[in-house]
Amino acid sequence: MSFQVFGLPVSRGVAIGRAVLVASSRVDVAHYFIDETQVDAEIERLRAARDEVADELGNLKRDLPADAPGELSALLDVHLLLLHDETLADATKQWIQERHYNAEWALSAQLEVIARQFDDMEDEYLRERKADLEQVVERLLRALARASSGGHVPAPGVGPRDFAGEDPLVLVANDIAPADMLQFKRSVFTGFITDVGGKTSHTAIVARSMDIPAVVGAREASHIIRQDDWVVIDGDSGIVVVDPSPLLLEEYRFRQRQSGLERDRLARLRHTPAVTLDGERVELQANIELPVDAPAALEAGAVGVGLFRSEFLFMNRNGELPGEEEQFEAYRSAVEAMKGLPVTIRTVDIGADKPLDRMSSAELRHEHALNPALGLRAIRWSLSEPGMFRQQLRAILRAGAFGKVRLLIPMVAHLSEVRMTLEAIARAKQQLADAGRPHANVEVGAMIEVPAAALALPALLPHFDFVSVGTNDLIQYTLAIDRADEAVAHLYDPWHPAVLQLIARTIECARAAGKGVSVCGEMAGDPAFTELLLAMGLRSFSMHPSQIAAVKQRVLRADTRRLAPHLSAILSSENPEGACVTFFAKTGAPE
Incomplete structure (x- = not known):
C-alpha cells in the first residue's frame, strides 16, 4: 500500500529506486561495497565468524554450573539454532552475492528483514525471540570486528559495484555521519533519506555536493520503510512516496526527465x-x-x-x-x-x-x-x-x-x-x-x-x-x-x-x-x-x-x-x- 513520509527538502530533484536501509545497531557496523573478486572471501569471513560464535556458545553451554537454571541451557540452544538458521545464513550470503554488501552490512540488512517478520507475528512468545536474534547478530558482528583487527578500510581502487542494468537504489538511515557520506559519495545511490537532520546539516550539504535528491528530518522513515521497497524522493517538496502507484511513478519519471533537460541547458x-x-x-x-x-x-x-x-x-x-x-x-x-x-x-x-x-x-x-x-x-x-x-x-x-x-x-x-x-x-x-x-x-x-x-x-x-x-x-x-x-x-x-x-x-x-x-x-x-x-x-x-x-x-x-x-x-x-x-x-x- 502506498504512503507518504514528510521531511525537509535539502537537495532538489527526483530520485526513484529501491530502499537500502542502513540499520542502527548497538555495535558499530561498517557499510561499504566489495568488488566482484571479493565475494567469496567475504562469504568466508562470514562463515568463520559463524563458526567462532558457534564455538563460543558451545563453550558457554558446556561451562554452565550444575545448579544453573535449565532455562539458560535452553536459551543457548535457541541462539545456536538461530545462528545456523537458513533464513539468516543463506539470505545474508545473498546480500553479499547480489548487492555486494560487506558481511557486516549484509548481516544488518537481513536482521532488519527478519526482525520485522517477528514484529508481525501474533504469538507473543515468538515476537520476543527477536531479542535473541539481535543478540546472535551482535555476536557475529563482534566476531567480524575482531577478525578485522579494529575495522575495515577498503583497499585503494576498490570501488562500489557497478549496478548498471539493475534497479536504482536510495539510501535510508536514521542519520549519516559526514565521514560515512564520503564513503557513499561516488556510490550507486541516487538519493538519501534520513530520520534526523536539518537543511544545513552535513548530510544535506554533501547530498547537495553530489547533486542528488535528499530529504532529511523524516522522523520514522528508517523504521517504516522496508528493505527493497520502491521509493520516490521528491527533493523539491521534502516528500517521500513509498510503493507509489504506476500513475504517480510515471509522473515522477516525467519530472526526472525534465530535470535532466534543465541540467543540460545550464551546463x-x-x-x-x-x-x-x-x-x-x-x-x-x-x-x-x-x-x-x-x-x-x-x-x-x-x-x-x-x-x-x-x-x-x-x-x-x-x-x-x-x-x-x-x-x-x-x-x-x-x-x-x-x-x-x-x-x-x-x-x-x-x-x-x-x-x-x-x-x-x-x-x-x-x-x-x-x-x-x-x-x-x-x-x-x-x-x-x-x-x-x-x-x-x-x-x-x-x-x-x-x-x-x-x-x-x-x-x-x-x-x-x-x-x-x-x-x-x-x-x-x-x-x-x-x-x-x-x-x-x-x-x-x-x-x-x-x-x-x-x-x-x-x-x-x-x-x-x-x-x-x-x-x-x-x-x-x-x-x-x-x-x-x-x-x-x-x-x-x-x-x-x-x-x-x-x-x-x-x-x-x-x-x-x-x-x-x-x-x-x-x-x-x-x-x-x-x-x-x-x-x-x-x-x-x-x-x-x-x-x-x-x-x-x-x-x-x-x-x-x-x-x-x-x-x-x-x-x-x-x-x-x-x-x-x-x-x-x-x-x-x-x-
Whole structure:
C-alpha cells in the first residue's frame, strides 16, 4: 500500500529506486561495497565468524554450573539454532552475492528483514525471540570486528559495484555521519533519506555536493520503510512516496526527465564568464571536501576553490590522524588539479556534528557536553592541539609553493585566538625555513560565522587579508538554532532580518577596508539569494560545483545598478524574502 513520509527538502530533484536501509545497531557496523573478486572471501569471513560464535556458545553451554537454571541451557540452544538458521545464513550470503554488501552490512540488512517478520507475528512468545536474534547478530558482528583487527578500510581502487542494468537504489538511515557520506559519495545511490537532520546539516550539504535528491528530518522513515521497497524522493517538496502507484511513478519519471533537460541547458553556461548586465565581474568558486573533487570544480566552470574543507581528510581513519606528509600531498594534489586557480584551504573544522573517531580526554568530555556546537571546535580545537595544528599549517604552507593557496581560519571570535593563530603560522614558517623546505607566504583569512566576529569586524580586519562568511553557522548562532536538530529546523531561517543585516554589515565593512570578502555557506549556492547578495556588494561566491551553473544564470541576468537601491528597504522589511521578489522582479531579474 502506498504512503507518504514528510521531511525537509535539502537537495532538489527526483530520485526513484529501491530502499537500502542502513540499520542502527548497538555495535558499530561498517557499510561499504566489495568488488566482484571479493565475494567469496567475504562469504568466508562470514562463515568463520559463524563458526567462532558457534564455538563460543558451545563453550558457554558446556561451562554452565550444575545448579544453573535449565532455562539458560535452553536459551543457548535457541541462539545456536538461530545462528545456523537458513533464513539468516543463506539470505545474508545473498546480500553479499547480489548487492555486494560487506558481511557486516549484509548481516544488518537481513536482521532488519527478519526482525520485522517477528514484529508481525501474533504469538507473543515468538515476537520476543527477536531479542535473541539481535543478540546472535551482535555476536557475529563482534566476531567480524575482531577478525578485522579494529575495522575495515577498503583497499585503494576498490570501488562500489557497478549496478548498471539493475534497479536504482536510495539510501535510508536514521542519520549519516559526514565521514560515512564520503564513503557513499561516488556510490550507486541516487538519493538519501534520513530520520534526523536539518537543511544545513552535513548530510544535506554533501547530498547537495553530489547533486542528488535528499530529504532529511523524516522522523520514522528508517523504521517504516522496508528493505527493497520502491521509493520516490521528491527533493523539491521534502516528500517521500513509498510503493507509489504506476500513475504517480510515471509522473515522477516525467519530472526526472525534465530535470535532466534543465541540467543540460545550464551546463552550456559552464565556461561563460560570470559578468552582470552592467559589467560587474563575479567570482564563482567551488567548495570541495577532498582533492579528488577538484576536477569536478573545474568541469563546472569554477574559477577557484573558495573552501577546501580539510577536516574530511581526518575522518574515517580508525583513530589515526593524517601526518604532515600525507596532508601536504593531498593539498598539493588539489592545488595542481586547479591548474593555477586559487585554492582556499580551511584549517580543520572538527567538533559539533563533525567529530573525530580519535579523541583526547578533553574531546571526550566535549562529546558529552550539553551543547557541543558551543564547545571545543574549529580553531578552538586546533589551538588545543598545537602539534597537530603546526603539522597542518606546515603542510598548507608547503602546498603554497605549487600554486596560489590561501589559508582560512574557522570560527574566529576573539582577538586572543587570532594572535595565537598568527603566532602558530609564524612558527610553522620559521620551522620550514630552518629545515630549508620550500613554502609560500600565503594570504590568511577569517571565517565570519559567529555574530561576535561580524560585529567586531573592524577590530579583526587589520590581522587578516580577507574574510569569508560561513552562513550555515552564522544563521545557527544568530538564531540559537541547532542546524542538525529536526525538532527546531523550521526555525532555521536564512531570511531572518538579523542574519541578513549581519551579512550586509560584513560585506560593507570588508569592502570599505579594501579586504576581499566572499560567502562560502549554503546561501552562496542558493539562486534565491543571488540578487540580494549582489545588491549587498558581494562579488565572490563559493558553492558546491553542482550549483554554479544555476547561480551563474542569475548573475548573467542581473543588473547591480538597479539592484543596489532596493537593499535598504529589503533589510528593513518584516518579510525580506517577499520584498526581494517584489523589488527584484522590477529589475528584470528572474523571480
